[in-house]
Amino acid sequence: MEVLKGPEKQLRILMAVYTGIYSAFGLALLVYPRGIIRLINWITDSVGVHPPLAFDRYPFWSMVSASLLFTLALICFLAFRDVENTQLVWIMIFAKYVSSLCLVLYLAFSGGHPPGFGLGAIVDAFLGTLALVFVVRAERERDASSATAS
Numbered sequence: 001m002e003v004l005k006g007p008e009k010q011l012r013i014l015m016a017v018y019t020g021i022y023s024a025f026g027l028a029l030l031v032y033p034r035g036i037i038r039l040i041n042w043i044t045d046s047v048g049v050h051p052p053l054a055f056d057r058y059p060f061w062s063m064v065s066a067s068l069l070f071t072l073a074l075i076c077f078l079a080f081r082d083v084e085n086t087q088l089v090w091i092m093i094f095a096k097y098v099s100s101l102c103l104v105l106y107l108a109f110s111g112g113h114p115p116g117f118g119l120g121a122i123v124d125a126f127l128g129t130l131a132l133v134f135v136v137r138a139e140r141e142r143d144a145s146s147a148t149a150s
Helices: 008-030 032-046 059-081 087-109 115-150
Strands: none
Touching: 008 032, 008 059, 008 087, 008 115, 032 059, 032 115, 059 087, 087 115
């Protein structure tokens, strides 16, 4: 295995951070889902946006979200272990953008829903875009290195 340089090393670190984030939030949703709902409501309340999420309406979705977070944590962990296989990172980016789009569409076409869905869309779009920047930089660096080597 080659020694990782600049962008690939940064991508590897990002995948380690994402593994931790997704694992922590997945575990929090399994152990204390009301706490996550309260956190989302606190964030939306602090910017003056209402109504709050009601946990009793979304307990099933908390469990589905936890399972998806653990799946993303596994994808990011595998990408961390083999950062040169950027296909795994692209899968995670795709998942974040699809999630963001679905949250936006749900919020837009299902009137009267809490703004927590919008917060989820913003967070997912941010995480996907940050990973996109890192993976593109790593792939460009790798392509440039292989072009100069040949």
